[in-house]
Amino acid sequence: MAERAVIHDRPRLTPRQLAGAIILHAIVIAGAAIMFFPFLWTIITSITPDASLTVAPAIIPQNPSLGAYEQLFTERPFGLVIVNSFVLAAITTAVQLFTSSTAGYAFSRLPFRGRGIVFAVYLATMMIPLQVLIVPLFVEMKSFGLLNTYLGALLPTFASAFGIFLLRQAINQVPHELDEAATIDGAGHFRIFAFIILPNIKPALATLVVFAFMGSWNSFLWPLIVLRSPELQTLPIALAGLQGQYISDWDVIMAGSVVSVIPMLAIYIFAQKYIIQGVASSGIK
Amino acid sequence: MxxxxxxxxxxxxxxxxxxxxxxxxxxxxxxxxxxxxxxxxxxxxxxxxxxxxxxxxxxxxxxxxxxxxSLTKWNLLAPQQFIGLDNYSKLLTDPRTGEIFLHTVYYIAGYLPLVYVGGLALALALNTALKGRSFLRGVYFLPVITSWIVVALVWRWLLNPSSGAVNSVLGWFGIEGPGWWTDPNWAMPSIILASAWKDLGFVMVILLAGLQSISPDLYDAAKVDGAGWWRRTFSVTIPLLSPSTFFVLIISLINGFQVFDQVYAMTSGGPAGASQVVVQQIYDLTFRYGKAGEASALSWLLFIVVLAVTVIQIRGQKRWVNYG
Structure with a gap:
């Protein structure tokens, strides 16, 4: 399965293996076409003026135009909201990397009485729908005087049970022999965390970067409620605004959707390099 | 303490x-x-x-x-009025509550096997020396990062009973396609299909990261012992992937019970309430009917169910989760 194993098999591929490889390629590529289709449709609609959504788009649009994209950046504040969303997502991601890895370490490597219950309480924070937390959270932020501030939008995103759970699972898989060797060399928990654990969970850290960034980048309800000033607005709110304002301008809506996916895709492609990084570099086992 | x-x-x-x-x-x-x-x-x-x-x-x-x-009667505007456990007793005696929980469980029962088996197959396939696999991994991840508003539009068109692509293709084989999201019996399967399609890439990424922590030496050893691909997959890969599988299961169940965006965007709970799920009901109670108290009570009922399911899974993990 691992790339290495497959590579040194290559010189002695039997006809059966070759057929298997061809079938695998065919299935994966056909699947990819199905996955890509809706995105292709989005792109085509975005460059088709007066696009309609009731029928399938023409593969080659008539009178293609980038007018919808121009409209986004001239008539609508898309330049501003992209910068705003990017800054918020970057801060959320950086803080979550810190809070998730420290908590993940505690839940994996620092046993204490009642730890199972504390972990259950952490997980429990994911189990109630955001829709009902919004009202009490709003009241709370109001009393802190943080309405209409980025701090108010950011604070609830600083710790995520999802990220903590993800990293705890990853740290559980790092062999204890590595900690023990470091302990014998006189390293304490802070050193083991920083120099043994973190370098060994890069794939999970990169996965968290993708999901933390995506969570912030797509978050709609809380920023909508806490950020009132137009200059603080974020991308999903501007996207939703397009739908209200240009009821039938599907090209503009789809252009907005394309623009919103591209930065996220760039983050994913950047992180993927680390997600797939093999164990070869970690020197374990 | x-x-x-x-x-x-x-x-x-x-x-x-x-x-x-x-x-x-x-x-x-x-x-x-x-x-x-x-x-x-x-x-x-x-x-x-x-x-x-x-x-x-x-x-x-x-x-x-x-x-x-949840212990009050409140429409978000007028002052709150304390009514004790009335919201809970109202919900527990209303047959509609059982129905929306059943719809939610139906969603999970359809979605979870599809997305897990699909995501696992995809992760295994894209972990081999496939040509252009980085590009393919990106393509499979695209739906995960696309917003439900866009995904729902596309799927409503794909599954359109008269002009949609899916029924047209079925028609070539002489099969008369169902009414999908316009038919009460097919509304939930439509939502399940679109959700599994969208989240495949999510499961793939988590499992791919998990696959990286399995040492290639184990595969080499299994090969020396004469184990074929299936044997290696079921005896080496899947057991050693169990921490990631456990994570995917817990997260998918927690999120599955709170399914909302896709329901809201594809059917809003219809037709005739056939795809009404718990969080859609919470949303309707709060923002359409001004019953914030009842909505909060329903959330706490949901919380208790999700907590119970999660605790059972955590208790059961020692039987099958294997941390290297």
Whole structure:
């Protein structure tokens, strides 16, 4: 399965293996076409003026135009909201990397009485729908005087049970022999965390970067409620605004959707390099 | 709890820690002196507080706030009126409540096997030396990052009973396609299909990351022993992937019970309430009918169900989850 194993098999591929490889390629590529289709449709609609959504788009649009994209950046504040969303997502991601890895370490490597219950309480924070937390959270932020501030939008995103759970699972898989060797060399928990654990969970850290960034980048309800000033607005709110304002301008809506996916895709492609990084570099086992 | 109460315990006392080796590391060795105990407690706090403070203030706090709202009659505008457990007894005697929970379980029962088996197959396929696999991984991840508003539009068109692509293709084979989201019997399968399609890439990414922690030496050893591909997959890969599988299951169930975006965007619970799920109901109660108290009570009922399911899974993990 691992790339290495497959590579040194290559010189002695039997006809059966070759057929298997061809079938695998065919299935994966056909699947990819199905996955890509809706995105292709989005792109085509975005460059088709007066696009309609009731029928399938023409593969080659008539009178293609980038007018919808121009409209986004001239008539609508898309330049501003992209910068705003990017800054918020970057801060959320950086803080979550810190809070998730420290908590993940505690839940994996620092046993204490009642730890199972504390972990259950952490997980429990994911189990109630955001829709009902919004009202009490709003009241709370109001009393802190943080309405209409980025701090108010950011604070609830600083710790995520999802990220903590993800990293705890990853740290559980790092062999204890590595900690023990470091302990014998006189390293304490802070050193083991920083120099043994973190370098060994890069794939999970990169996965968290993708999901933390995506969570912030797509978050709609809380920023909508806490950020009132137009200059603080974020991308999903501007996207939703397009739908209200240009009821039938599907090209503009789809252009907005394309623009919103591209930065996220760039983050994913950047992180993927680390997600797939093999164990070869970690020197374990 | 005082500082010195936070002490390491022996591994065999904590189910979560059963895989570590007692006595080998400093963490699990008994701490004798008072100052050692205090130092250990401070270390634990230093690692936990950065996450505990925001979670307590901005999630647990509002959860307790919602619990209070669930004991009142409130339309978000007029003053709250305390009514005790009336919202709960109303919900528990209303047959509609059982129905929306059943719809939610139906969603999970259809979605989870599809997305897990699909995601696992995809992760295994894209972990081999496939040509252009980085590009393919990107393509499969695209739906995950696309918003439900766009995905729902496309799927409503794909599954359009008269002009949609899916029924047209079925027509070539002489099959008359169903009414999909316009038919009460097919509304939930339509939502399940679109959701599994969208989340395949999510499961793929988590499992791909998990696959990277399996040492290639194990495969080489299995090969030397004459194990074929299927054997290696079922005896090496899947058991060693169990921590990632456990994570995917827990997260998918927690999210599955709170399914909302796709329902809202594809059917809004219709037709005739056939795809009404718990969070859609919470949303309708709060923002359409002005019943914030009842909505909060329903959220707490949902919370209790999700918590019970998660606790059962955590209890059961020792039977099948294998931390290297």
């Amino acid at each position: 005082t500082l010195s109460a936070i002490q390491p315990i022996r591994s065999d006392q904590d189910p979560a820690e059963r895989n570590s080796r007692p006595g080998h590391s400093r963490a699990t060795a008994p701490l004798r002196t008072r100052s050692q105990k205090t130092k250990y407690a401070l270390t634990v706090l230093a690692f936990l507080l950065p996450s505990a403070i925001p979670l307590a203030l901005f999630t647990l706090g509002p959860m307790i706030g919602a619990a209070w709202i």
